[in-house]
Amino acid sequence: MTAEASGLQVRGLTVDYRSEGGRIHALRNVDIEVPAGSIVGVVGESGCGKSSVISSIIRQLPENADVTGGTIGFGGNNLLDLSKPEMRRIMGDRISVVFQNPMTSLNPIRSIGKQMIDIQYRSGRSKAEKRKVAIDMLNRVGVTDPEARLDQYSYQFSGGMCQRIAIAMALMAEPSLLIADEPTTALDATLEVQIVDLLKNMQQELGCSILFVSHHLGVIAELCDHVVVLYAGEVVEQGAVRDIFHRPAHPYTRRLMECEPGMIETVTRRLPSIAGEVPGLVNLPKGCIFADRCTERFARCEAEHPELQQISDSHRVACHLADENGGRP
Numbered sequence: 001m002t003a004e005a006s007g008l009q010v011r012g013l014t015v016d017y018r019s020e021g022g023r024i025h026a027l028r029n030v031d032i033e034v035p036a037g038s039i040v041g042v043v044g045e046s047g048c049g050k051s052s053v054i055s056s057i058i059r060q061l062p063e064n065a066d067v068t069g070g071t072i073g074f075g076g077n078n079l080l081d082l083s084k085p086e087m088r089r090i091m092g093d094r095i096s097v098v099f100q101n102p103m104t105s106l107n108p109i110r111s112i113g114k115q116m117i118d119i120q121y122r123s124g125r126s127k128a129e130k131r132k133v134a135i136d137m138l139n140r141v142g143v144t145d146p147e148a149r150l151d152q153y154s155y156q157f158s159g160g161m162c163q164r165i166a167i168a169m170a171l172m173a174e175p176s177l178l179i180a181d182e183p184t185t186a187l188d189a190t191l192e193v194q195i196v197d198l199l200k201n202m203q204q205e206l207g208c209s210i211l212f213v214s215h216h217l218g219v220i221a222e223l224c225d226h227v228v229v230l231y232a233g234e235v236v237e238q239g240a241v242r243d244i245f246h247r248p249a250h251p252y253t254r255r256l257m258e259c260e261p262g263m264i265e266t267v268t269r270r271l272p273s274i275a276g277e278v279p280g281l282v283n284l285p286k287g288c289i290f291a292d293r294c295t296e297r298f299a300r301c302e303a304e305h306p307e308l309q310q311i312s313d314s315h316r317v318a319c320h321l322a323d324e325n326g327g328r329p
């Protein structure tokens with residue numbers, strides 16, 4: 001069983017929120033490429049724009065949001081151009097989402113089995129076949145005794161088991177893209193490792209792509225092929241996982257790394273807090289968005305906005321230091 005390969009190409013995505021205090025420039029010119037069959041992580045502190053990216057892709061931005069620029073390429077379409085019914089079809093068949101709280105996906109008053117059968121409504125399978133597929137999927141995500149458990153309700157499962165079931169439901173349609181929105185954040189460290197392993201195995205088995213959004217650097221390092229570091233609505237660094245974790249080029253990424261010794265060996269550590277706060281996004285600074293928190297800033301940083309520049313085949317950074325240092329951190 002292999003999902004049809006389809007990557008995701010977010011290009012120049014720019015999103016504002018209208019607010020009483022003015023327009024909040026939540027995402028500015030964001031590029032995220034998820035090649036078919038790969039796992040790409042998006043990391044950033046709270047308020048950096050992770051939810052805005054996901055909501056843009058699945059077209060669930062709140063009423064006060066305006067997409068003022070960019071495209072979201074998927075399967076030959078710009079998702080931003082699709083009608084609601086077209087988008088619903090894509091969300092049912094080709095893109096699935098796993099949320100931080102599995103209860104977002106699970107209905108508490110319907111048995112797990114009924115929900116897993118309902119979700120196959122377009123499959124053309126008989127009820128018995130749908131039940132068999134549900135049992136098989138529960139087995140694959142590591143729910144023991146799936147036949148008996150199909151008749152149970154979400155409250156009868158632990159948090160980790162609920163997340164496994166939510167992942168099973170998300171994968172039922174064999175999507176080509178799975179969006180995982182902090183799916184391990186609510187779990188303890190042991191369960192987090194198990195869910196990361198599960199996602200890795202399922203991705204290999206199904207051949208789908210995964211966009212994995214998290215503020216847990218360790219999880220990103222364990223799971224992802226490629227990492228996008230988002231800061232205050234901008235991509236400040238992106239690259240292969242080895243680039244980001246062994247040669248972080250942006251001071252923001254480095255601050256995260258410094259506070260995470262041994263991060264590669266464990267997936268249990270959390271993003272540290274860095275001095276200062278993500279800035280308000282109504283009045284943007286002229287220069288670098290990270291300058292006021294950056295211990296390595298120099299005059300140019302406050303005067304000129306750094307653009308993302310290539311510093312190796314797979315590595316891009318938006319920092320003036322890259323010029324100062326001949327393209328290397």
Ligand SMILES: Nc1ncnc2c1ncn2[C@@H]1O[C@H](COP(=O)(O)OP(=O)(O)OP(=O)(O)O)[C@@H](O)[C@H]1O
Nearest residue numbers: 017019024026045046047048049050051052062281
């Ligand atoms: N509906 C909204 N109206 C106004 N501002 C919003 C709205 N949603 C998000 N924002 C603002 O947009 C920016 C990005 O928020 P977003 O929720 O995308 O970040 P995040 O990285 O997902 O944070 P978190 O991890 O806390 O969810 C923040 O400055 C936030 O305050």
